[in-house]
Amino acid sequence: MKFGKTLALFAALVLGFGVQAALAADAASDKDPIKIGVYLPLTGQNAFGGQLELEGVKLAHQEMPTVLGRPVELVVVDNKSDKVEAANAVKRLIERDKVVAFIGTYGSSLAMAGAEIGEKAGVPGVGTSCTNPLVTQGKKYYFRACFIDPYQGAAAATYAHDSLGAKKAAVLMDMTNDYAVGLSNFFTRSFKKLGGEVVANLKYSSGDQDFTAQLTELIAKNPDVVFMPAYFAEGAIIMKQARELGAKFRLMGGDAMDNPDTVKLGGKAVEGFLHTTFPYDPTMANMSEEAKRFTEAWKKAYPDKDTNVNGALGYNCYFLILDAIKRAGKAEPEAIAKALAETVELPTALGKLSINETHDAEMPVGIIEYKDGKRMYVGEVTPK
């Protein structure tokens, strides 16, 4: 080491200070890699989602490894599914690795911890799948590549009104669950705005297993559609009891119903059930160019893993940041944040993506329908 330093000093002296320093400075701005941080839960309870998203980010990086003529370098840090670790991870990325922007994370509480650090340092971040509305609230430098939970409620209302032709709707929700309340409120608001009538708003508490009383009330009100943003286990019970009581209305849910167990638990009762989800699914009929590219790249890189939404979200985050850098024309945090906020209709693997004033991604919402015991991606809807 000592010898190396002496040699370097000697060389510098020989070549002349001024010339050398000027050359080094030029090289730094033109040839040095642009560093983008990634903080995701790669271990701990959220590791499953974090791993998939990292795979998506890496896939995008392989596809487009340079921007503005400079190579992009990913700096990956594990946030260990822990809030404190998440904050430390972002701190490390900004202070030690000097990243110009960062990607992550899965999990809303982890995203909030990391966003706080990025906000103070003035470095933009893009969340992958943190869907709680609070995550980007009041943040100037934090964005997300996903839509917020309640957005799906509005999408479900639009689909029920415009595509199913429903005039009367009702809501059945777990009133102790933020997710369910958020989706239900947005559903009610949008459905009324579209000119429909919401004839009943019934509630239950987490852990309830008997819905016969609520369903009897709903049957009496005779709505065309009942929106119930439940989790799949209780959702399946609601479907079965509705079927037993002879309900004629159609049931709709949110992405919490998007689970292979929905069919297993619901059996025949899932027939005709609809739910919203992210606009990517291996069963979709007309894939966009970007979705096709993602699907093919994924199959090539990870042949033994199915394509999935988390992978697509990670993939999108990377392109979202690169697009912002391109439009900003320079890799500086302030300029990237400004460009990110101005993202409009960027074609992505999840449809055309825009960033709205609360820094959430707006994109079409996918609709899944269960037909003949099979889960089918039947189309997309842009919430009104």
Added chain:
Amino acid sequence: MSFEMFLQHCFNALTLGSLYALIAIGYTMVYGILRLINFAHGDILMVGAYFIFFGTFAFGWPWAVAAVISVLAAGLLGVIIDRVAYKPLRDAPRISALISAIAVSFLIESLAVVIFTGQPRPVLQPEWLTNAWQIGNLRITHLAAFVPGMTIILVCILLYIVYRTKPGLAMRAISKDIETTRLLGVKVDNVIALTFGLGSALAAAAGIMWALRYPQVHPYMGVMPGLKAFIAAVFGGIGSIEGAVLGGVALGFVEIMTVAFMPELSGYRDAFAFILLVLVLLVKPTGLLGERMEEKI
């Protein structure tokens, strides 16, 4: 509200209430004899439901066969639990047995999570139970008639055992005075084991019907029904079998009718059930049919 709709609500309430009643009897029997609140009771319900799940799915037994076997197996489990967790504490302060009961409850739940995993699983519903009679707008599934009917039959059998047989006489004697009964030559431990066996078998029967009505099994499925049934037992007068039946059915009606008459408050139906319980206990501290007993604690 139309009359038909009211009837529909009544049937829903009767079905739910019968299930509570069946579970409540198990609590009340054990309490009547040992003054012990068997917190593991709801978990035996869960085990019973899992037995029938495995009987029908893994071994392919006909539903009725699997039901009988799982009731017997759960009865045996009740006897074993008594031998392992409660019998050694028979002479210890009552609080020790209570803590042991809570421990058994957690043990069964955790074991179930380890063995069966936490994932909910679908339960087979025999075709003849999911069909329904349609009378005008009134729709009664065969299940909604089957559950109360089965409850009546089981309660009759139980009442016969308790009031018309020798072991039943011994049970009633123990509930009055355990020491004297022992002095009279009754094998008290065997009678207590029988009580646990019967109570657990009833819990399993309730678990099987619960899984028919709410067709999923998961390791924590017994917690809420167990808690509600305990409330029903207290409501009816803990220690009294008739009281448990009455309390269970009453609780079912309160829950359903809260939603029926006040749909906007449908999320608070448990709160209404508990408020009613508090009111009844304020007026009649021993519950609806409870006898005043000298406190032994």
